[in-house]
Structures are given as C-alpha cells and as structure tokens.
Amino acid sequence: RRPCFRVCYICGREFGSQSISIHEPQCLEKWRIENRQLPRHLRRAEPRKPEVLTGGSCMLRAENEAAYHSAQAQLLPCGNCGRTFLPDRLIVHQKHCR
Secondary structure, three states: OOOOEEEOOOOOOEEEOOOHHHHHHHHHHHHHHHHHHOOHHHOOOOOOOOOOOOOHHHHHHHHHHHHHHHHHOOOEEOOOOOOEEOHHHHHHHHHHOO
8 A cells, every 4th residue: 555645736746744734835935936036927826725625535636636737737838849847947948949
C-alpha cells in the first residue's frame, strides 16, 4: 500500500500529509515573488486552493486531482510550439524555440 501523499495546488509536487501544510505557504510566497518579477503580460492571478465537496475514502483522490489541475492551470503555452511551461521557464524556452 502506497503512503498517502498530497499534491501541492501551486507547483503540483507531492508531499506527505504532515509536510504539505509547511510547503504550501512557502510555495505560495515563492510563487508571488516569481510572479512579480515576470513581464506584465506573463503575470497570472494568484492560485487558490481548490475546494473539494466530497467525503469519505475518495476525498484524498479528489483533493489531489483538483490540486493537480490547479497547478497545471499555472502553465502558459509557447506561441511557437504550443508546449506549456511555468512563466519563468517559458521565457527561457522561447529564446531557443523555432
């Protein structure tokens, strides 16, 4: 049986149930700093922790799925090739994409 991991709604990485409450505030602060440094046209609205309205044994799966989709929504597509990146990585990618 696999241990229960929680997905960060900001970065999409998995953390233990005790670590996620430490990680998320730090991840959000890092996100804010990085977002402020981006050109205005690449800045995004601050991600919000998704609310899951289910109960029982499916709750963790539903929470993780909602968090994953929230993290994926932070990605921006390259105008040339369509691949998606975090905004700071998109800038680097676009320098080399043809």
